[in-house]
Amino acid sequence: MTHPSLGADFFEPLYQAAPDPWQFETSTYEAAKYAATLAALPRPQYRSALEIGGSIGVLTERLATRCAALLSVDLSPTAQAQAIARCQHLPQVGFDIMNVPHDYPAARFDLILLSEVGYYWCWDDLRLAQQKIYASLEPGGQLLLVHWLHDAPSYPLRGDDVHNAFSEFAVASQLTHLSGSRNTDYRLDLYERPSG
Secondary structure: OOOOOOOHHHHHHHHHHOOOOOOOOOOHHHHHHHHHHHHOOOOOOEOOEEEEOOOOOHHHHHHHHHEOOEEEEEOOHHHHHHHHHHOOOOOOEEEEEOOOOOOOOOOOEEEEEEEOOHHHOOHHHHHHHHHHHHHHEEEEEEEEEEEEOOOOOOOOOOHHHHHHHHHHHHHHHOOEEEEEEEOOOEEEEEEEOOOO
16 A cells, blocks of 8 residues: 655644654754764755755754755754754745745756655655756756655655665766765765756
């Protein structure tokens, strides 16, 4: 049985019940993963970045130091209100409520971050997201994927499902795989759209 994508009706009650349901602010695991995420980006600065699923903005705040402009989107207004407050000192960060991939920004980006989001989508939505992400990547733009690898029965997909699907998509779309790493908990993969 294929599970449908998880939407705002899943996330909103979690954030309303607890401001930080995944301990993004306090977890040493999350802090180490965020450091690895930023370390995986090969350029010191990006012109225009998109963060899909910014949640309460802990990673958003750190990523912003590497971006001239950063758009963080999420489908939970409760989570995003926290992110806006956290990043109010960062004028280069913008926010929008979007249910990606059904909502998607019209702009183009030289960096797209998909961190801990892809496994919330069903297969059809993951494939739609791949198309929209690719179309919005500038030539030479980079896509960084970061996902937890353990089983979560309530999620439609697993982290490896997401990364393996992007590996197959990369072959078909001629995305270049620049680097990848994994440990017992999460996996990172960095891709680049051809510049020609």
